[in-house]
Amino acid sequence: MVRLFKTKRGLLALLAFGTIWFIILYYFVGSASAIVTSPSSESMVTEIFRALGLSALLEWPVAEYAIYWLVAVYFFPSFALLVCSEQFCADKHRGTLRFITLRTTRVELLLGRYLGQLLIMGILILMTSLATTVLAVVRDVTLISASLQIGAKLAIALLIVVMPFIALMSLLNTLVSSARLALVAATLIFTLGPLFLAFINYQFGHSLYLNLLLPGEQISRILSQNSPMVSYYLLPLIQTGVLLLVSHLVLKRAAL
Amino acid sequence: MSLIIDVQQVSKRYGDKTALNKVNFSLEQGAPVALVGPNGAGKTTLFSLLCGYIQPSSGRISILGHGPGDSALFGRLSALPQDAQLDPRFSIATQLNFYARLQGMNNKLAKKDTVRVLEMVGLADSADSRPNELSHGMRKRAAIAQAFLGSPDIVMLDEATAGLDPANAKEIRALVAEHASTVNFILSSHDLSELERLCEQVLYLDQGQLQQHQTLSNDNSVQFLTLRMKQHHPELMPAILQIPGVSQVNMSQDREYLLSICKEQAQGKIAIDLLMLLQKYNWSYTQLINGKTLENQLF
Numbered sequence: 001m002v003r004l005f006k007t008k009r010g011l012l013a014l015l016a017f018g019t020i021w022f023i024i025l026y027y028f029v030g031s032a033s034a035i036v037t038s039p040s041s042e043s044m045v046t047e048i049f050r051a052l053g054l055s056a057l058l059e060w061p062v063a064e065y066a067i068y069w070l071v072a073v074y075f076f077p078s079f080a081l082l083v084c085s086e087q088f089c090a091d092k093h094r095g096t097l098r099f100i101t102l103r104t105t106r107v108e109l110l111l112g113r114y115l116g117q118l119l120i121m122g123i124l125i126l127m128t129s130l131a132t133t134v135l136a137v138v139r140d141v142t143l144i145s146a147s148l149q150i151g152a153k154l155a156i157a158l159l160i161v162v163m164p165f166i167a168l169m170s171l172l173n174t175l176v177s178s179a180r181l182a183l184v185a186a187t188l189i190f191t192l193g194p195l196f197l198a199f200i201n202y203q204f205g206h207s208l209y210l211n212l213l214l215p216g217e218q219i220s221r222i223l224s225q226n227s228p229m230v231s232y233y234l235l236p237l238i239q240t241g242v243l244l245l246v247s248h249l250v251l252k253r254a255a256l
Numbered sequence: 257m258s259l260i261i262d263v264q265q266v267s268k269r270y271g272d273k274t275a276l277n278k279v280n281f282s283l284e285q286g287a288p289v290a291l292v293g294p295n296g297a298g299k300t301t302l303f304s305l306l307c308g309y310i311q312p313s314s315g316r317i318s319i320l321g322h323g324p325g326d327s328a329l330f331g332r333l334s335a336l337p338q339d340a341q342l343d344p345r346f347s348i349a350t351q352l353n354f355y356a357r358l359q360g361m362n363n364k365l366a367k368k369d370t371v372r373v374l375e376m377v378g379l380a381d382s383a384d385s386r387p388n389e390l391s392h393g394m395r396k397r398a399a400i401a402q403a404f405l406g407s408p409d410i411v412m413l414d415e416a417t418a419g420l421d422p423a424n425a426k427e428i429r430a431l432v433a434e435h436a437s438t439v440n441f442i443l444s445s446h447d448l449s450e451l452e453r454l455c456e457q458v459l460y461l462d463q464g465q466l467q468q469h470q471t472l473s474n475d476n477s478v479q480f481l482t483l484r485m486k487q488h489h490p491e492l493m494p495a496i497l498q499i500p501g502v503s504q505v506n507m508s509q510d511r512e513y514l515l516s517i518c519k520e521q522a523q524g525k526i527a528i529d530l531l532m533l534l535q536k537y538n539w540s541y542t543q544l545i546n547g548k549t550l551e552n553q554l555f
Contacts, residue, residue, distance in 0.1 A: 007345045095340030098309055099351075099402055103330050103358035256309040 004083075004120050013083055021128050024071055030135050032067040061146045064136045065154060068128070072158055073223060076125060077216050080162040081186045084117040084169040086179035093177040097256045106251045110170060114244065117166045122159050129155045157222070164215035164236045167243035174250040190214070215239055258285050259318075260410060260440050261306065266315030268301050268464075275301040277464040278315070283457070288432060288441035290451035292550075293461035299444045300338050302461065303414045306442075307335050320409060331359040334403040335412040341395065342387045348398040349374065349383035356405045373401040378427060393420045400428060404435075411435075412442045417450060429454060452550040481515040481527060482508070482545035482552065489539050499529045508552050 004010035049066075060066050088109065091097045100109060133147040168189070172182040197210045211217050218235045261283040268276040276298045283289055293299050304310045305317060308325025322328045342351050349370050356366035374380050377397040387395050396419055403411050413432070417425035432441055432454055445451055451458070460467045485492065493505045496515060504516035517526055527544065534541055 009345075091343065094343070095337060096343050098307065098335070098337040098340040099342070099355060099399075100358070101309070101325065102307060102334055103355055105325070105327055253311065255304075255311075 017079065017083075017124060020075075021131070024075075025128070025131050025135060028071065029064045029067045029132055032063045035063075060150060062136045062143050062150055064132050064139075065147070065150045068132045069154055070223070072125070072128065072154070073161060073219055076121065076158050076162050077165045077219070079124075080117075080121055080165040081169060081183065083120065084166045085172075085182045085186070087113040087117060087170055087173040089173040089176055089178055089182055092173075092254075092256060095256075101256060106254075107248050110174075110244070110247055110251055113173075114166060114170050117169075118159070118163065121162050121166065122155075125155050125158045125162075129158075160233050160236050161216070161219065161222075164239035164243060167240045167247070168215050171243050171247040171250070174247050174254060190216075213239070215243075259283070260285050260320055261442075262316075262318040263306075264316045264318075266305065266312045266317060268298075268305060268310065269313045274464050276305070276312075276461075279461075279464075279466045281459060281466055283440070283442070285440055287456035288436055288443055288454050289457045289459060290455035290550075291442060291444040291459045291461065292448065292451065296463075297461040298464045299461055300414060301464075303335065303337065303412055303442075303444065306412060307333070307337065309337070331406045332409045333412070334405065334408040334410070336400050336403045336414055336416055338414040340399065342398060342402075344386055344388040347384045347386055348379065348390075348401075352398075352402055352405060355402050359406050361406065369405055373404045374398075376404055376431060377401045378424070393424055396420060397424065397428070400431075404431075408439060410440045410442065412444075414444045415446070416443065417445060417447060425450075448550045458550065458553075479517050479519060479523075480548045481517060481523070481530065482543075482547070482549050483513045483515065483530065483541060484543040484545075485511045485513070486540040486542055487511070489537070491537070492539065495533055495537070496530065499526060499533065501526045501529075508549075514548065514552060 004014060088097060091100065097109070104112075129151040133144070133151045136143045136147045168186065169182060172185050176182050176185060193214055194211070197214070200210060201207050212235065215236070259282055261281075263279055263281050266276060266279045267274065279298075279302065291299050291302065301310070305312055306319060306324055308323075308329075317324050319326075319329060319333060342348060346354075352370040352373065353363075353366045356369050357363065361369060371380065371383070374383050377400055379394060379397055379401060382390060382394060382398075387398065390398065396416075400413065400416055403413065416432075417428050420428065429450060432443065435441075436454070441454070443451060443455060483496075488511055493507070493513065496502055496505045496513065501518050501522075502515050503518050506514045506516075508514045515526075515530070517523055523546070527546075530544070
């Protein structure tokens with residue numbers, strides 16, 4: 001928290017976040033209702049959402065949240081990779097961890113930094129969700145109850161979506177010596193990873209379900225918000241647990 | 257006397273290279289201990305093993321009855337690790353306050369203790385400075401300050417005075433001497449005269465092996481006197497040999513003489529005879545040391 005709000009790098013990241021979300025909220029989410037309900041574009045939007053399997057979103061009472069969800073479910077995982085790229089790798093490289101590990105266990109350090117990042121992401125998600133509620137209420141004050149309800153539900157869903165992404169960055173932090181390298185490694189995982197897994201599946205002639213290893217694998221399935229709730233939570237939670245366990249095992253043996 | 261550190265058959269290998277080879281030693285509570293050895297001897301590796309930064313390839317280490325890195329040692333074992341730096345993004349007071357709180361202090365106590373340790377190393381005026389605004393020596397002193405947070409039982413200082421100006425190095429030595437009665441120090445340094453002044457026990461590592469483990473004030477060392485002269489005098493050695501009780505004189509290095517003394521002779525009388533001899537010939541000396549210097553004992 002202190003690193004985000006009290007350091008130049010953190011404040012710059014916040015500024016970038018604020019600017020991007022101002023644009024998203026003002027130009028896309030804010031005008032969502034007009035786009036979805038306007039007679040000229042209604043049929044086109046309906047067709048597009050149907051083609052994408054997202055027609056359930058159009059039935060939400062608060063149109064703003066349909067656009068918010070579509071943007072946020074892809075934005076926050078990517079942003080989590082960026083913001084959470086520096087958890088403790090620089091401290092490890094600089095030797096600062098030598099001061100810290102004389103006063104705390106490595107598992108406490110890992111979980112502390114992870115939960116700190118999760119808290120930051122939670123606050124940012126909550127802020128954007130509340131801003132969407134404000135936009136909806138400005139349009140129609142009767143939507144306040146429905147907005148808060150959908151907003152809370154989506155904020156929790158988004159937080160669970162980003163959990164394995166933060167855990168992946170925790171793991172990469174145990175392996176590399178800088179945030180930049182952690183980001184490069186994450187980029188390679190999400191670009192070459194699916195290709196590699198497809199190649200393995202092709203070699204074995206059937207699916208080995210290895211794609212379940214990649215964080216965010218469930219996003220395309222939960223996008224329509226039609227899937228049962230358990231698929232929102234279970235896979236990312238298991239992925240988070242596995243990634244944190246592996247991070248712990250690596251960090252436990254790592255030379256500081 | 258209770259055992260504070262027990263190292264049994266500890267080896268550390270990095271691939272094919274053996275950094276430490278079956279090192280055995282035990283340290284009891286008491287005066288500071290010196291860890292000496294040439295570059296690459298394994299001193300920092302031993303420090304890192306004791307602090308739990310790295311794991312031994314084999315062997316067993318016990319510190320105050322616990323394994324390195326055990327949570328029971330938090331606040332009881334502190335260290336100045338070599339080359340470790342504080343976070344450049346936060347002021348040193350913020351970081352020391354954070355470390356104090358990690359050790360279990362509440363915010364008020366942590367702030368008070370931060371002020372105390374910063375005053376101890378002469379950095380009270382720089383408390384709000386970030387590490388990158390300070391000189392190398394000041395950063396080092398800030399890192400030393402963190403080792404004194406709380407009331408540790410063991411403080412390990414790896415090259416604490418390296419890179420410090422003479423005045424600050426003297427301050428740090430005074431700090432160690434001042435706390436030596438309550439804290440068990442383990443000091444690594446290449447400045448043997450510094451270790452000689454502060455320590456009573458020496459661990460000498462060479463090529464990953466513990467070569468010597470001895471007490472500086474043992475019985476053997478009192479059979480020697482070390483004399484350092486201002487100038488070289490060719491007649492000095494034969495003249496010293498004339499003093500009753502002096503069995504041998506060797507020039508240990510330039511203008512430094514090592515006098516071997518017969519056991520049965522009173523060393524004090526020989527020292528007085530020696531000083532009178534120097535006065536008689538008007539030869540100036542710089543130092544007369546009771547026993548061998550650490551340098552002469554080790555090398």
